[in-house]
Amino acid sequence: MAKISVISDLHLGFGKGTEREEDPFVAAERTIEKIKELDSDVVLLAGDIFDTRLPRPEHWSRFMKMLSLLKDGKRAKITKLEGREDIPEEALRGIPLVAIHGTHERRGKGMKNSIKALEDAGFLIHLHCSSLELDIEGERLGIHGMSGVPEKYSKSVLKKWDPEPFEDAYNIFMLHQDLEQYIYNPVSPPELGLEDMPDNFDLYVSGHIHWKEKTEVKDKPFIIPGSLVPTQLKKKEAESSKGFYVIDTEDQSLDFVEVEPPRGFFYEEVEVNGEDLRKIERMVEEKLEDIVVKENEERSLVRIKVKGKLPKGINSSDLDLSDLKEKYNDAAILSISENLEEEGMEEKVQTLRDLREEKLSVDEMGMKMLRERVKEAGANMEPDEVFESLVNGDIEDALETMKEGMEREVEGEEEADGKSDGKTPETDSSTSGEWWKK
Ligand SMILES: [Mn+2]
Structure with a gap:
């Protein structure tokens, strides 16, 4: 049997220069500790370890320290390798970490991305349109990874690669792209959807999408672990917990392991319908009061979306919530967004x-x-x-x-x-x- 931990989208370096700078590291450290506690046999990482293409030495160093925790003397055995050159010996020591690079790490032709560099240093195994088979105490595990490519090429790259599962193995397909079931983008709609996933794999994994998801594709589980910290302040990120998936190939169990977030994140909506500005301000404040009661040590992230209809003659620029931001500044990192309709909206649309x-x-x-x-x-x-x-x-x-x-x-x-x-x-x-x- 094999226990597989699946993580994604660490975004180390996100929030650089702000008070949130430490958050991705804290979340990643807590995650790696949990992975060790659970005695995982292998770790899969579905892209976006770093938030930028050229991470700072401080970020490299902290991540490498975390990875060295996985180097505990075990030695992984590779039984098959397809679409790539040999893997450095050092990368096989300890609990193997198999990663693809994400959209935030992708670099131009002939340049080395940070995930590949980590492989060269023996910290992990990097896959891009390539596959490997691991032998874990007699159990065969096929891992097939397509790293992040520009969206407009995603379908053709996958088609060209056309991965095939290994025989007599538990096969996992991993990618890092927009998928039409989860990403709404009318300007450049996702090229790929769940129906494009290759046939006959036992498990499908995607990074890139920052909230967790679990569904089925071709009668097999499809999972998105989501990011470890909220980066887009979307409603979905606030609604779902942060953490990673653990799969046990023996009893086919698939569980989500929560990782305590470095700070709270609250998303609230305020629906208005013709109320005057003072009343709207009061409605927003009521939401804030509720949240602030739940406050923990670190300032929480709070996003409040004000939506609905404003009274005649008033437009959204008349709504000034800066006093509220000021008042709750000690308890919350406050972000207020508006989606308000005014009378005469049709022409504006x-x-x-x-x-x-x-x-x-x-x-x-x-x-x-x-x-x-x-x-x-x-x-x-x-x-x-x-x-x-x-x-x-x-x-x-x-x-x-x-x-x-x-x-x-x-x-x-x-x-x-x-x-x-x-x-x-x-x-x-x-x-x-x-x-x-x-
Ligand atoms: Mn990401």
Whole structure:
């Protein structure tokens, strides 16, 4: 029998520079401790260990310390390997951790992502369109992983790889993509859905989606462990507990193990219907009072969504909740969002629809301009990756990708000339960071 722990989306580095910075590490440490306590035989990690493509040394170091807890003298045995080169010996010591990289870790062609780097250092086994079979005390476990790829390629990459389960083994398929059953995105709808999962696996696992889910695909369990800390402040994240799944292949049990979150997260909705502004403010405060009673040591995350109809002549910008934010600042990290209708809404909805259409073409135009600029600059980078980061508002990620591309280009030139221009990489990247503005 084998006991498999399945975790995902640690997002180490999330909240950098804020008071939430410590949260992902605390959650990850608690999780690794629980995995050890449970005496797991193998750990699967479905992507997004780090929150950024280029994690800081502080983040590497803390994660590697956690992983060393799993290196307890056991030795995993690999019986089959498909679609990849040999695995470093050191990665097989202790409780094997098999990981795919996520969308937050993906890097351009020819560059090394952080998960692969951890494999090189012997901390884990990294899969991307590849499979391995482990022998756990006589039981065969097939693990097949597709790391995160740009959404528009997800279907074709999976189709091309076309994984097949190993014979006489318990086979797990793991991926990290948008899935149409869980992600609503009218601008770029998910390419993949549950029906696209490959046939004849015993268990399906996905990362990427930040709340836990459990359903069935092709009569077999499909699970999403979710992130260990809330990152998007979505209602679903507040409704479901954080933690990981544990599967026992002998009795086929599948349980969710809760991990105590570093701080509370509350999501509340306030429905309004023509009340005046003072009354609405009062309604929001009532919700806050309820939550604050439940307050624990750390400031809780609180998101309040105000939705419904405002009275005639009043629009949502008249609603000012900054006094409330101030008043409850000691107890809660407060985020208030509004989804309010005003009278005369119909015309506004039409305007929004028009804007959405326009947004599509603006995206396309932006992408075209970026591609041209990248070509002009002779930079070695994937414009799609930069553009995706920009559209998602990950400015830092976009800059990192651009800097990498420019650094590679500079290194390439040095090699060709056989001489260095004496610039430090920092100088190179700070100038190259600006090139696209010109
Ligand atoms: Mn994620």
